[in-house]
Amino acid sequence: MTQDYWSNSGISGLHQQVIEVLSEGVYISDAEGMTIAVNSMYEQLTGLKCKEVIGKNVKELVGKGIYSVALNPEIVVTGEHKSSVQITKTGQKVLLNGYPICDESGKVCFVLTFVRDISLLSRLKEQIVEQQDTIIKYREANKHCKKVLKSNSEIFKSKKMLTLMEKLKRIAKTDATVLLLGETGVGKDVLAHKIHEYSARRNELFLKIDCSTIPENLIESELFGYDYGAFSGASTKGKAGLFEMADKGTLFLDEIGEIPLQLQVKLLRVLQDQEIIHIGSTKVRKVDVRFIAATNRNLEEEVKKGRFRSDLYYRLRVADLEIPPLRERKGDISAMMRAFFDKYNSKYRKQISFTKEVEQVFLSYKWPGNVRQLDNFIQSLVVTGEKKALDVQDLPQYMLINLNMEEDSADHHQEKSLDQLVRDYEKNLLKKALDQYKSGSKVAEVLRVDRSTIFRKAKKYNLL
Known part of the structure; x- marks a missing residue:
């Protein structure tokens, strides 16, 4: 079989249609090295037009510098597959994979060469490496998140x-x-x-x-x-x-x-x-x-x-x-307070605690920003805190204003100083505790203070 056979077989049009549907470049030459067919993808990958190579011998094309190397001669002699990198006159670098096509007697009659864009393969390889790196980073971040969640x-x-x-x-x-x-x-x-x-x-x-x-x-x-x-x-x-x-x-x-x-x-x-x-x-x-x-x-x-x-x-x-919302699940607030204080004390190497009165303020506050606000607020208290035990006086005025909303108008609060708001809160807290427990000793136990402190403050606010 020769180029004449390809041309005279009556199915050259069919063969051309077949190689046109392939996603790789295709270059077909006969046993004498004559180029008999290329597809559109070959033109696109190499920058060479079919008229530059069809009907021309591969050795001649190499000699004229149309491309740097041809697989045909060696494959025709050895009858074995061969690969090589080829550079065309347009500067395109492509990967060649050549295969022998033999007749019934086993003689090589055609060489079928697949052409691939090396730069595309390199880009795909880089893309795979980049995506693998990204996935590794996400996995590490995921492990960190799991560790944080378990610690909390x-x-x-x-x-x-x-x-x-x-x-x-x-x-x-x-x-x-x-x-x-x-x-x-x-x-x-x-x-x-x-x-x-x-x-x-x-x-x-x-x-x-x-x-x-x-x-x-x-x-x-x-x-x-x-x-x-x-x-x-x-x-x-x-x-x-x-x-x-x-x-x-x-x-x-x-x-x-x-x-x-x-x-x-x-x-x-x-x-x-x-x-x-x-x-x-x-x-x-x-x-x-x-x-x-x-x-x-x-x-x-x-x-x-x-x-x-x-x-x-x-x-x-x-x-x-x-x-x-956090305001509807007050049972979580005390536990979260302790967890967040522990977390930030450990992070900033501090040992800041809080009084029972502070906990009561936290339980009464509405927390419009919910858990995120509670978390960030406690972080701020630990970072800026100077005392080992935070008291009501260390809390911002807006928290105390909100506590007294039910008893006074907003205009009245705006006229009060922070000291007055703290005194109002302390008085209200003490009054509610005495009404509930009916005993100064029990109130002292619940609020974790000395009994003498309860009696002194109760007398101060005329609660006895």
């Missing part, structure tokens, strides 16, 4: 939170999507970690993304990833999205109510089918991810106003957990 342990003591945690553990054992609801600062991120910790995916990656902090024009590429050249400014290596990075693990979508409406339909597909498509690609990729979402918005109202898709809302509510 569970500090839920209220009946509401103990009941909620039992429900959480039951849900965590399934692979159902979970929606965490509640005010800002109630601890949705902590419970998201708990769900992951109690699930079968506990040893896999846990990733969190705050949907409210990512610009609207970038959130899709962050979640879904993109291919090379997907948009202006895109990395030449492409990028894996968080859905892919979290494969086999858990992805926590915080502030899900901030997801743009046009992106919600794509998110719905991921939740339903566990499939994604990179921006700039048509290839469907399968993922295996457990989703947890959280919001402080009323999604039902958002659906009514047309700002959130109803189908996505119902898909998210497969299992929902409503986390009560």
Whole structure:
């Protein structure tokens, strides 16, 4: 079989169609070294036009510097596969893989060479390494989060939170999507970690993304990833999205109510089918991810106003957990106080404690910022505190004003000094304790002070 056979076989058109559908470059030469066919991908990868090589001998093309090396001569002689790197006159560097095509007698009649872009392969290799590095970093961060959570342990003591945690553990054992609801600062991120910790995916990656902090024009590429050249400014290596990075693990979508409406339909597909498509690609990729979402918005109202898709809302509510605000679970406050004081005393090498009166103020305060406010406030007290035991006088005025709201008007409070507010609080606390326990000795025991202190202060405020 020769070039004449290829041309005269009557199926050259069919052969050309076959090599055109291949994603690799194809270069076909006969036993004499004459080039008989190339495909469009070959032209694209090498920068050479078919008219420059078709009908020309590979040795002649090497001699003229059209390309640096040809596999044909050696393969025809040895009848074995061969690989090499070739540089074309356009400066393109490609990888050649040549294979012998033999006739019935075993004689080489054609050499089929596949051509690949080395720079593309290098970019793919770099991309894989980069993604592996990113996953390693996320895994390390995940281990750190687990360590922090274990060190804090569970500090839920209220009946509401103990009941909620039992429900959480039951849900965590399934692979159902979970929606965490509640005010800002109630601890949705902590419970998201708990769900992951109690699930079968506990040893896999846990990733969190705050949907409210990512610009609207970038959130899709962050979640879904993109291919090379997907948009202006895109990395030449492409990028894996968080859905892919979290494969086999858990992805926590915080502030899900901030997801743009046009992106919600794509998110719905991921939740339903566990499939994604990179921006700039048509290839469907399968993922295996457990989703947890959280919001402080009323999604039902958002659906009514047309700002959130109803189908996505119902898909998210497969299992929902409503986390009560801290003011409704006062049983947790004392335990959290001790845990946060221990944490920051250890961190800043201090030994600051608090009086029973301070604890009573904390229990009475409304905590509009919930657990996050309590945590940050105690950190501030430890960092700035100079005394070993914090007393009511060391607390900010706004906490004491709120305590006396029920007994005085707001205008009256604004006229009082901090000392007066402290005295009012101390008097009210002492009066309530004496009314409850009917004994100065018992009150002294409960408030952890000397009995003489109780009698002296009670006499001062005319409570005896």
